[in-house]
Amino acid sequence: MTYKRIIAASLIIFSLLSGCKKEEAEVIILEVEETIPPVPPASDDELRIAVSAIISPKKTFIYYKEMLDYISKKMGMPVKLVQRDTYAEVNELVKQEKIHAAFVCTGAYIDGKDEFGMKLLVAPKAYGEPYYYSYIIVPADSDAGSFEDLRGMRFAFTDPMSNSGKLAPTYMLAKMGETPSTFFSKYIFTYSHDKSIEAVAQKLVDGAAVDSLIWDYLNATSPKFTSKTKIIFKSPPFGIPPVVVSKGLDPKTEADLKKLFLDMHLDPDCKKILDKLHIDSFIEIDDDAYDSSREMRSWVNERQTDK
Amino acid sequence: MSGKQINNHKGFMLSIGLKQKIVLTITGVILLLGLMIAVFVNINQTNALSSVLQNEGVTITRNLAINAVEPILTDDLVGIQRLINEVRKLEENVFYIYIIDVDGYVLVHTFNKGVPASLAEINVLEQGGNYSAKLLNTEYGYIRDIAVPVDSLGVIHVGISENNIRRQVFNTTWTLILMTFVVMIFGVLLASYIAAWELRPLDHLTKGADEIARGNLEYRIEVNTKDEIGILAEEFNKMAQDLNTSRAELIKWNEELEKRVIERTKELATSDEKISAIADSALDGIHVIDKDGIVKYWNKASEKLFGYTKQEAIGKKIHALIAPERFLDIWQGAIQSKAVEVIVVKKDGTEFPAELSLSKLGIQGGWDSVGMIRDITERKKAEEERKNLWQQFLHSQKMDSIGRLTGKIAHDFNNLLTSIVGFSYLALELLPVDSPATANVKRVCSVGEKATRLIDQLLSFSRTRVLEMEVTNLNNIINEIRDILEQMTGEDVKIELKTESDIKNIKIDPAQIEQVLFNLAINARQAMPEGGWLTISISNVEFGEQIINAYPGTKPGTYVKLSVQDTGVGIPEEVQGKIFEPFFTTKEKGEGTGLGLSTVFGIVKQHNGYINVRSELNKGTAFNIYFPATGEELAENIHDKPTPKAPGTETVLVVEDDSATRKLFTDILKLNGYNALEADCSEDALIIFEREGAAIDLLLVDVVMSEMNGWELYETIKKKAPDIKVIFTSGYVDNPIIHNVILKNDLPFIKKPFTPDLLISELRDVLDKNK
Ligand SMILES: Nc1ncnc2c1ncn2[C@@H]1O[C@H](COP(=O)(O)OP(=O)(O)OP(=O)(O)O)[C@@H](O)[C@H]1O
Numbered sequence A: 001m002t003y004k005r006i007i008a009a010s011l012i013i014f015s016l017l018s019g020c021k022k023e024e025a026e027v028i029i030l031e032v033e034e035t036i037p038p039v040p041p042a043s044d045d046e047l048r049i050a051v052s053a054i055i056s057p058k059k060t061f062i063y064y065k066e067m068l069d070y071i072s073k074k075m076g077m078p079v080k081l082v083q084r085d086t087y088a089e090v091n092e093l094v095k096q097e098k099i100h101a102a103f104v105c106t107g108a109y110i111d112g113k114d115e116f117g118m119k120l121l122v123a124p125k126a127y128g129e130p131y132y133y134s135y136i137i138v139p140a141d142s143d144a145g146s147f148e149d150l151r152g153m154r155f156a157f158t159d160p161m162s163n164s165g166k167l168a169p170t171y172m173l174a175k176m177g178e179t180p181s182t183f184f185s186k187y188i189f190t191y192s193h194d195k196s197i198e199a200v201a202q203k204l205v206d207g208a209a210v211d212s213l214i215w216d217y218l219n220a221t222s223p224k225f226t227s228k229t230k231i232i233f234k235s236p237p238f239g240i241p242p243v244v245v246s247k248g249l250d251p252k253t254e255a256d257l258k259k260l261f262l263d264m265h266l267d268p269d270c271k272k273i274l275d276k277l278h279i280d281s282f283i284e285i286d287d288d289a290y291d292s293s294r295e296m297r298s299w300v301n302e303r304q305t306d307k
Numbered sequence B: 001m002s003g004k005q006i007n008n009h010k011g012f013m014l015s016i017g018l019k020q021k022i023v024l025t026i027t028g029v030i031l032l033l034g035l036m037i038a039v040f041v042n043i044n045q046t047n048a049l050s051s052v053l054q055n056e057g058v059t060i061t062r063n064l065a066i067n068a069v070e071p072i073l074t075d076d077l078v079g080i081q082r083l084i085n086e087v088r089k090l091e092e093n094v095f096y097i098y099i100i101d102v103d104g105y106v107l108v109h110t111f112n113k114g115v116p117a118s119l120a121e122i123n124v125l126e127q128g129g130n131y132s133a134k135l136l137n138t139e140y141g142y143i144r145d146i147a148v149p150v151d152s153l154g155v156i157h158v159g160i161s162e163n164n165i166r167r168q169v170f171n172t173t174w175t176l177i178l179m180t181f182v183v184m185i186f187g188v189l190l191a192s193y194i195a196a197w198e199l200r201p202l203d204h205l206t207k208g209a210d211e212i213a214r215g216n217l218e219y220r221i222e223v224n225t226k227d228e229i230g231i232l233a234e235e236f237n238k239m240a241q242d243l244n245t246s247r248a249e250l251i252k253w254n255e256e257l258e259k260r261v262i263e264r265t266k267e268l269a270t271s272d273e274k275i276s277a278i279a280d281s282a283l284d285g286i287h288v289i290d291k292d293g294i295v296k297y298w299n300k301a302s303e304k305l306f307g308y309t310k311q312e313a314i315g316k317k318i319h320a321l322i323a324p325e326r327f328l329d330i331w332q333g334a335i336q337s338k339a340v341e342v343i344v345v346k347k348d349g350t351e352f353p354a355e356l357s358l359s360k361l362g363i364q365g366g367w368d369s370v371g372m373i374r375d376i377t378e379r380k381k382a383e384e385e386r387k388n389l390w391q392q393f394l395h396s397q398k399m400d401s402i403g404r405l406t407g408k409i410a411h412d413f414n415n416l417l418t419s420i421v422g423f424s425y426l427a428l429e430l431l432p433v434d435s436p437a438t439a440n441v442k443r444v445c446s447v448g449e450k451a452t453r454l455i456d457q458l459l460s461f462s463r464t465r466v467l468e469m470e471v472t473n474l475n476n477i478i479n480e481i482r483d484i485l486e487q488m489t490g491e492d493v494k495i496e497l498k499t500e501s502d503i504k505n506i507k508i509d510p511a512q513i514e515q516v517l518f519n520l521a522i523n524a525r526q527a528m529p530e531g532g533w534l535t536i537s538i539s540n541v542e543f544g545e546q547i548i549n550a551y552p553g554t555k556p557g558t559y560v561k562l563s564v565q566d567t568g569v570g571i572p573e574e575v576q577g578k579i580f581e582p583f584f585t586t587k588e589k590g591e592g593t594g595l596g597l598s599t600v601f602g603i604v605k606q607h608n609g610y611i612n613v614r615s616e617l618n619k620g621t622a623f624n625i626y627f628p629a630t631g632e633e634l635a636e637n638i639h640d641k642p643t644p645k646a647p648g649t650e651t652v653l654v655v656e657d658d659s660a661t662r663k664l665f666t667d668i669l670k671l672n673g674y675n676a677l678e679a680d681c682s683e684d685a686l687i688i689f690e691r692e693g694a695a696i697d698l699l700l701v702d703v704v705m706s707e708m709n710g711w712e713l714y715e716t717i718k719k720k721a722p723d724i725k726v727i728f729t730s731g732y733v734d735n736p737i738i739h740n741v742i743l744k745n746d747l748p749f750i751k752k753p754f755t756p757d758l759l760i761s762e763l764r765d766v767l768d769k770n771k
């Protein structure tokens, strides 16, 4: 009898043990003909607007998506946000007319203007003026008090084409008879201003040159990293990064688009979007506004060959 | 069926040895444990490894997702493709990777052909979900699909193959099973060895037990160990020791006991035999029954009483044997130790009354009953007879007193009638033949004689009549009166006579017997108004001792039976006891006096006979009369007529206290030539005798007188004149002197009333005797 009981008990334990094993497995055949289709090619009746990586693509996407959606609504056509890692890539897209319009950096504009006649549409007005600056920032607890103090240290540029993040500091170095290679122990390109701020805040580098618009914006909206940095030098004003269109864009669309941008601050809905981006409004701008940057570049290019 | 299997199984478990049991148990336990561990490990490891793998997969996927954001935003699909290809190459468990955008289009993937359409539907990420994992069973084995969002741009799916961990678990499981078997084999060997080693003392124990069981109490078990078995062995040895000593004691005791038992058995046997012999010698039936009534003992008397032998009776139910069914209730009541009267039945079915007494006999574990049964047939009969006897006695006492009364009355009447009749006859002789008074006196004579006959009947009943006994034969009497009987009964009644030739003689008064027959015949005739048969049968009967019981005062011997039987109305039972009483009649006034049967009764009694009646209503009545037979021969010429007498010359002294009767005597004597002297009492008579002396030839003496009675007077005178003759007279017959002295000595006696002729003829006879 005892034996029978033991056997019965063990059978029960057995079944209990095996009972907890069950995990439903979906049966599926992987090698099948029916597959999910890839992304279809871009359609013609779509307005493609690129945003240069002034800030990182992710943040750009977050901030500009709303505005592009507004444009799409107003224009009555789909608008695709196109991003590229570098200013050069965006310029190339504009050049090849693969995009219709683009938010580009000041440096990229003067390059594109020279190279293939990049066409200005409008420019934003921020903090009351159509200018911006290059800030030299260091970690908040850094001993450096001037650009001079960064000699022999690690430094971060943004994009080789960037006005505020590359051209401005290089110009300052040139004036000092230095090049980045001679002045800094090591320098890197982060390809966006927010990344550069992050790099300084985390002390990956000892200093960086960033767009004042970005630093102020971030300092006002999410000062997580900006609070760990301090500005030790503010450049003279530069023409603000503009909105450009490709040469081949049909005039009607260009005119519509221009009008749309210029009227944006009049529309209360869109005003909110602009407020978020710390943009007062869009204004018409002359190519002259970027002459200071052009001078600075030619001055640097004359004396320095390294990039 | 299943019960049998269980029993077999049980039997198997019981039949195998302890060693095998231990080995079997250990084997079973190890096997069970091993298998349980294997299963447990299998399941748990699978689960644990799966979850680890899943976490790893989630991490990889998240990383990929993070890294994929920018390439996606900047349309750098080549970069992503390179990235995922790289990851897939590096992570051996990653089976596939693919990313679909928010619109459901595939951005990049690692499949050969493309992303299977159904795959994306299986693991759908929830809105705002962190990640989602789903196990897939594919042709490449188990794959866990992990989906992680790529910001809001799309979803990345990574397939983590579980083949590796599953193989690992499989290997572990089998290793465990293998190990289990190894351990089991080792365990079995070890268990066998330990069992063999550890149970060695047990073997010793077993052997010891065997030895002790075989009676070898001297055997001692080797004690090698100090464990339980060792202790047991020690205990065992102690027990054997104790057993040994107690056995020795036991044997001694046993011998003693046996001796005693033999003695007691002998005693018992003899006492048993004795008891049996006693019981067998008992006259009463003795039996022993158990509480269910089953016979356990049956003595000889029982065998005789009931006809069942011991062998037949023992083991049967007593009630079935000897209790008649209709008396079962009474039998049931016979449990008390009180004796009860019951009816029992023999083997042959006859029943008899018995006295049953039961008494309980306590035996161990219950009780038996001893029953004693006594045949009380004889006692019953005797009791019955005693009752009869008593009734008869009472009846005869009654009859006697009635008889005495009637006798006294009859006697007085008799004396009166003696005078009336006597003087009438005298007057008739003295009267001239042509006297006109003659006819009247003659009428007085005949009425007087009628009255005399009536009185005679009364006297017969009171048995105070003087009988004139003769040796005779009933056949003769019947033959003589048959004609008269036929006349009496008339034509309607046929008379049948049944008799035998060798009917014994009897000593009777033929006239009285004729009277009996007439009375009975008349009654029969009256009982058959429509006619019928009157059967008179005569036979000899021999009465044994029984007759004494049946009829009080009866003597055993040969009797002649006279039976008078009719086919008439019969006599109601309640009346049968009264019919012999005088004046009992059921007939109309004037038709019957009620004296007929009382006369018959008296006559029969006086003849030392017996009478009884058997009657059934509307069937008929039979009167049976028994007369004692006599060996004497028939007397001849008993009915000789007295010859006419010559006138007497002798002198007769008449001694009679009744003056009328005395005058009648003297008148008759003188009329017939005799000299008559008279005295009114014995004293006077003596004076006359003194005076006359030898002149007196004969004394005519009344027996019953006051002062000196007739007999004393005769005795006195006889002393002086021995040759003197005597004739006694009396109206009484039941006077002791008459019976015991006079009739016994055959002295001459004349019963009053008498006719003058009778007196003269008797006188002549006496005077002429011995002349
Ligand atoms: N043979 C018989 N059958 C029926 N009844 C009888 C018989 N003999 C006698 N008895 C009854 O017995 C009674 C008495 O009878 P018993 O002879 O003594 O008187 P009796 O016949 O009545 O009168 P008596 O004989 O004086 O004329 C009768 O009255 C009758 O009832």
Ligand SMILES: [Mg+2]
Pocket (backbone or CB within 6 Å): B519, B522, B523, B592, B594, B595, B596, B597
């Ligand atoms: Mg009668």
